[in-house]
Amino acid sequence: MKKSIYLLALTFLFISCSDNDDVIVEQCGQPQNVxxxxxxxxxxxxxxxxxxxxxxxxxxxxxxxxxxxxxxxxxxxxxxxxxxxxxxxxxxxxxxxxxxxxxxxxxxxxxxxxTSAPLVVPEFLPNLSELNLFEGELNNLMPSERAFIYNLNTTLFTDYAYKQRILALPEGTSMEYVDDGFPNFPDNTVMAKTFYYLNNERDESEGKQIIETRVLILKNGIWELGNYKWNSDQTDAVLDNTTSNVAVSYLDTNGATVNVDYAIPSAQQCIDCHNNNNIIIPIGPRLRALNGNNQLEDWISNNYLSNLTDVSQVAVLPNWEDAVNYTLEERARAYFDMNCAHCHTDGGFCGDQSYLRLSYDTPFADSYIFEDKINIDTRMSFYYQGVSMPLIGTTMMHPEGYDLISQYLDTL
Known part of the structure; x- marks a missing residue:
């Protein structure tokens, strides 16, 4: 009897320890290749x-x-x-x-x-920071990854101010090559030019004073312009199209103190310079002025510029300061082109007041430089508002520019 009870108990033990009580659940696998x-x-x-x-x-x-x-x-x-x-x-x-x-x-x-940078906003909003042209602290002037710096072979003189030029194209678009002049810009292109002075030209680490950022926006095929004035804290700039003056003091490369009563132009003054046949156009970024230091090659490789494969097709506007590679005439004509031709051209601000036609590609015989050389020399030799040349955008004569033009005129 005891043996039977023992066998019965053993049977129950085996049944209770069967596979049904030892179900193994496979661990859920981690996601791979995220x-x-x-x-x-x-x-x-x-x-x-x-x-x-x-x-x-x-x-x-x-x-x-x-x-x-x-x-x-x-x-x-x-x-x-x-x-x-x-x-x-x-x-x-x-x-x-x-x-x-x-x-x-x-x-x-x-x-x-x-995440990537925000889209550049092609609108004239109250503050420059709202346009998303820059990233980080605004006064570092670090362009957004959606904008890029461009440089000109010869630049416009503006009371020795430094300038940063940036261009922002809408996502997935490019400029289209046409000829040596302006490319075709896509709608909602934004151009910005920021004017500033280094506090000490011998030591950039001492900072800068930013004065203004001028903005052009292409809307429905028409360029619109606006001006942003920087605040005294250099934290932002406010849309303000009225004229004003800003006192600037800095040390030049010789260590001398230079004082400038910088004049910010009004909207109407900007229109006067940018107007051609009652249409606002840019002044600087013609392809001939951009063709240098492999800049156009970079634009092509980055898909900023289309319809052009060989930049040798594009003329080169000389650097007026480069006396090694260019003749006196080439340099003088380049200076005229950038500093004077936007007004002294057909349809320009002075188009009906003067025979002068000062674009670089205007043949000398059609420029009237020889016929008007005395007037050119006189009006560039001093500064008097409303009389001297350039008429707008400066508060002083440009000695280096005048020396160049004076030497050139003496050869005629």
Whole structure:
């Protein structure tokens, strides 16, 4: 009897320890090959390899955030789109797989990404910072990744002010080559030229005084202009199209103190210079003035400029200060082209008042330089507002420019 009871108990023991009480649940696998793509200034998409999970949990936040403190999202496929992100911002994202309510994987991550710069705004908003032309501290004048600096072979004289020129094209567009003059700019192109003085020209680390940023915006094929005046704290600039003067004092390359009563032009004065046959046009960025230091080659390779493969097709406007590579006449004509020709041209501000035609590509016989050389010399030799030349944009004569033109006129 005891033996029978023992066998019965042993049988129950084997039954209670059968495989039915030892079910092994496979751990839900972590998402693999998580990637972030299609990153814009305010959105990004995340993808990963699909597995046997029924859903996935994503958590994202600013780079370095702690799990549990971010934004969570559940999806049933292997992709997710984040929107409403901040521009120029670093983010982390984690992804886990859900095979059942009680079986989830460990998180894969962090996967890091950075949103792109905000789009440049082709509107005249109250503050320069709102146009998104720059990134970081505004007074560092660091162009947004959506804008780029351009340089001219010969520049306009403006009381020895330094200038930063930047250009922003709408996303996915380019300028189109036509000839040596202006390219065709796409609508919503933004040009900005910022005027400033170094506090000490011998030591740039001593900072600068930024005066104004002049802006041109192409809207529906028509250029519009506006002027932003920088505040005294140098933190931003305000749209203000009235004329005013700013006192500037700096040390030049010789260590001498230079005082300038810098004149910010009014909107009407800007129109006077930029007007041609009652149409506002830029002044500087003709391709012949941009053709130097591989600049046009860079534009082509970066898809900024189309319809041109060989830049040798484009003429070169000489650097008026380069006496090694250019003749006196070439340099003088280049100076005229950049400093005077926008007014002294057909349809320009002085087009009906003067016979002078001072564009670089105007044949000498048609320029009337010889016939008017005495008047040119006289009106460039001193400064008197409303009489001397240039008529607008300076508060002093330009000794170096006058010396060049005077020497040239003496050869005629």
């Amino acid at each position: 990637t972030v793509n299609n990153i814009t200034f305010d959105s990004a998409s995340v993808t990963w390899d699909n597995n046997s999970a029924t859903s996935y949990t994503l958590e994202y936040g600013l780079s370095g955030f702690t799990l549990g403190s971010g934004t969570s999202e559940n999806v049933t496929n292997n992709t997710a789109l984040f929107s409403g992100l901040s521009a120029n911002t670093a983010y982390d994202v984690y992804v886990s797989a859900n095979c059942s309510t009680s079986n989830t994987s460990m998180y894969t991550g962090p996967i890091s990404f950075v």
